[in-house]
């Protein structure tokens with residue numbers, strides 16, 4: 001056992017990792033012959049591995065998280081100061097950063113009013129589902145308990161959030177799942193389920209209504225949707241979609257839960273993805289970028305209308321929200337989140353995200369002109385996907401292994417880390433994903449695009 005290591009020699013760390021760490025989403029057989037990558041240090045957009053090799057991170061920590069970039073001393077200081085003053089108390093009490101961050105967050109979310117703290121995106125969504133279920137039981141005699149979710153959306157890794165996940169491969173082998181989660185069709189126009197229709201957005205939203213009518217509107221209490229689907233292939237909503245979804249939710253008295261775990265905190269150029277589309281959610285969940293990975297924090301944010309349903313009957317001992325998240329009481333989360341938000345504002349990173357996002361999109365369209373393997377370019381802000389196909393006319397997806405070779409070539413040849421839809425749907429793990437930190441410059445984007453250009457040329461050859 002090596003409790004100390006030489007800062008210039010990470011071999012003991014690699015051995016300790018190989019012997020004892022179980023990494024997420026990784027088949028470990030390969031580590032019998034190759035070493036895992038250990039990330040030693042990060043600064044801005046760059047990270048360094050155990051061999052001292054520098055990489056440009058185009059995925060904000062792998063899973064669209066580190067929105068303000070690495071090495072932020074002011075966040076570390078804010079967390080340190082807060083931990084020394086008061087590190088933890090269970091959420092039945094208040095804390096200074098908990099109150100101040102909630103106030104700041106709500107100031108960016110007109111129409112919303114209450115923040116419930118927990119510590120992962122999955123957990124934030126579970127809280128939203130519990131809220132729907134409790135309302136079903138207190139207001140609708142238990143009948144309005146079903147929660148709709150969309151094919152290709154992802155909401156987390158716990159059994160209930162997997163039950164509400166539209167990634168069939170991610171769910172495989174983890175059933176049986178709890179009842180009451182019902183799938184609606186995806187809204188990826190590039191892969192239209194209804195042929196070449198003019199009003200695809202309305203058609204895709206109407207498909208939700210069809211499911212509601214099939215299930216019985218009196219049984220449907222909520223619907224959870226990503227504003228722009230992330231891990232399902234960076235799916236931007238088609239024209240008219242959100243307006244119609246909102247109408248349907250109002251018509252059938254269905255609570256609209258927007259999962260902003262990826263899109264939240266500026267990723268798409270606005271504070272929240274839903275704010276591009278005039279959506280009025282009943283609940284919004286968020287995690288990843290809330291503190292840019294400097295501390296674990298997630299939030300389930302509700303309207304005052306939803307919140308009030310949990311206090312109007314104070315004599316009933318079961319009427320309030322009887323949920324607890326132990327680590328929802330850690331003050332490091334909101335302390336880091338407050339400073340994260342200050343940085344986003346002071347450095348005008350939402351504006352940078354919009355400008356650099358447009359630049360990245362333009363560059364990727366240029367790349368598409370030169371590479372027939374790129375079937376579709378999608379995204380908003382610094383959040384982009386390139387769907388790879390064998391043939392543009394048939395749109396037949398490339399093999400998963402081909403997309404993964406492109407990712408591997410970017411890392412090996414140019415030290416640029418990009419993402420790919422990861423074993424989510426059989427036959428459709430073919431979208432490259434990009435989510436650089438919101439501090440990205442034109443030259444960072446040029447470097448990313450050049451790496452993808454070379455990797456595509458190499459892999460096709």
Ligand SMILES: Cc1ncc(COP(=O)(O)O)c(C=O)c1O
Nearest residue numbers: 120121122154155156261262287
């Ligand atoms: C849209 C979305 N929701 C929820 C989650 C789950 O978040 P966590 O991994 O923090 O539980 C993720 C994770 O990638 C996500 O992409």
